[in-house]
Amino acid sequence: MLSKAQIRVLYGDTDAMGQAYYGNFFKWFEVGRTEWFRSRGTSYREVESRGHYLPVVEAQCTYKRPAFYDDILTIRTTFEFSGQARFRFEYDIMRNGDLVAQGYTVHVCVNCDRKVLKPPEYLKNLLEPVPEDDEGSSLG
């Protein structure tokens, strides 16, 4: 399932090269996955309120084109499982149909003591694909 979010590049996001600083794209990935949770009818805040946390264990980004001040960027986020206990979000950052950057983050599920857990059932269901067929009723 794909979710979409939009951000506008701030002055504070740019650097002296006149383009968005490479480290800021990871913040925009966060915007993307936040919106992904919301598109499933929940929120990451809600996940945390159940005592679960999803820290990032790996992050990667490939930069295709510079992003400039005041650009509107669309973050397209998809999800796929990645082994037993790992989640993987993939992100395309687009501007007017052009790919600006592409990347992923890998997450585990931990409790408030930072102990890694098997993903709880409610989370697995959340992360499982919604049938997209005729009868499909998304949670959005």
Next chain:
Amino acid sequence: MLSKAQIRVLYGDTDAMGQAYYGNFFKWFEVGRTEWFRSRGTSYREVESRGHYLPVVEAQCTYKRPAFYDDILTIRTTFEFSGQARFRFEYDIMRNGDLVAQGYTVHVCVNCDRKVLKPPEYLKNLLEPVPEDDEGSSLG
């Protein structure tokens, strides 16, 4: 009492105008007051480990000269009380003897439930001036 700290301006601190983004100076103020605590022989981490927090209730900065990529900035931090329950740090950010920016932050003391406390005695002592007279032995 005056403490000194140094930072180097990162590329990620600059913006498309080619100078350090105005919001980043508040991060450097934090470097300044962190170093102030250390110069008193303790640390803000230690304050928190006793269950006390010093959130910022006001912050101000006046920008005198732009700061550029790779500049080394010196943060000179001083302390003064500000009423019964408030602390005030003042900051001069210097480059080669020139004043780049100047500002202050005002703090209160709260517990972990965010309830405002009268400053605990150990904190007051910490914040009180060390006698600078002949015999003066700093805690440095």
Next chain:
Amino acid sequence: MLSKAQIRVLYGDTDAMGQAYYGNFFKWFEVGRTEWFRSRGTSYREVESRGHYLPVVEAQCTYKRPAFYDDILTIRTTFEFSGQARFRFEYDIMRNGDLVAQGYTVHVCVNCDRKVLKPPEYLKNLLEPVPEDDEGSSLG
């Protein structure tokens, strides 16, 4: 004239105290004044494309309530002149009708060589109040 903008507090905006870091409010002030320009039918990007820049010479923020992860904050921005060559934006950051923070930024107009200019006419007009109805002649 008042403009409104909205942001959502990211995880990356929060700190170990569990609330939005004080320095990040200045980034949200930028969101506010960016939207102010847009509400006047232009953009700060357009101002820069004419060779004018409006660096911040002073910034201040008073923190009334903590802002938390995933909060939606509304930034209400107003403008007033501040002497001959200075602009002043004022910001109220609200959550569900409650004031979270309040502050201002003061700006000058410079050219690409960082020389301070008298505000160009088009910019003055932009910053002057638009009459809001037949009789309306507010003074901003």
Next chain:
Amino acid sequence: MLSKAQIRVLYGDTDAMGQAYYGNFFKWFEVGRTEWFRSRGTSYREVESRGHYLPVVEAQCTYKRPAFYDDILTIRTTFEFSGQARFRFEYDIMRNGDLVAQGYTVHVCVNCDRKVLKPPEYLKNLLEPVPEDDEGSSLG
């Protein structure tokens, strides 16, 4: 060749999970490569003053352990070529001998019009291993 740099985790670097936000490690990678240039007797500022820029085209980080407020982290940076026109920096972020995070950035060389260049000779020499003793002929 290996260079070392140190940073201290600021409050502003942490997030509501009580640990350093994942996006901030990329800023620390920048600290690492800045120091790498300096360890070669030059600086990235100097590279730019010749009209060359080294934008990041890919970045990756694996997070091994959380980093906490006030931690001192050591960034160990090494360099290797990566094809004809690409540079690759590798980073180990350590705390007291433990690996906290590990990652890399890939860069190209562009001119001020963002046109990709073959790496200029002075830059290639800079990036080539310095013989570390009489017989030393590393293959870097």
